[in-house]
Amino acid sequence: MPTIDLTNSQRAILSALINDYQGTDAPVPAKTIAAAIDREPRTVRNQMSNLSALKLVESVSGPHGGYEPTDVAYEVLDRNPVEDPETAVLAQEFDRVDAVVDTITFTNVHHPDVCRVRIRFLESVQGFDEGDAIAIGTTSTVDLLLAGEVEAVEPSRNRILLDVARLETVDRDDE
Helix, strand or coil: CCCCCCCHHHHHHHHHHHHHHHHHCCCECHHHHHHHHCCCHHHHHHHHHHHHHCCCEEEECCCCCEEEECHHHHHHCCCCCCCCCCCEEEEECCEEEEECEEEEEEEEEEECCEEEEEEEECCCCCCCCCCCEEEECCCCCCCEEEEEEEEEEEHHHCEEEEEEEEEEECCCCCC
16 A cells, blocks of 8 residues: 555545545536535635545536546555445434445454444545434445444544443344
């Protein structure tokens, strides 16, 4: 993986670009990225020239133009392009949300009362706040249920740290 040091602002811009691009597979305008990270479009455009020089983004001109991430951008953010992601059932404060979970990493499981996981999503996590109660259900390929409280939100990395209150596998009948 390339070692490119990005500022927090560059990382947030690149992450917002990839989030939107994966959902649309079309160039993403600076104003869309700016709205996602609460910045001015000119700030995003200024950073895009730096990211372009680093070979992390490509500019697409025209009426439907914008920016596209390169393969290197995915590598730098330690993400993989997903062509047909499977959506996990996620409930946030009892409201169902469709989200694509990229990875779930157990940060510690040494004590039965202290279990935390770092969950990375393919979408922005700006809708999450510390203290939110969430539950992530099973998918057709993963039989795991996680429930707990958001302990930290890392928007530039699309990750949350979850203090796990409940963790269980789901039994499925063999057919």
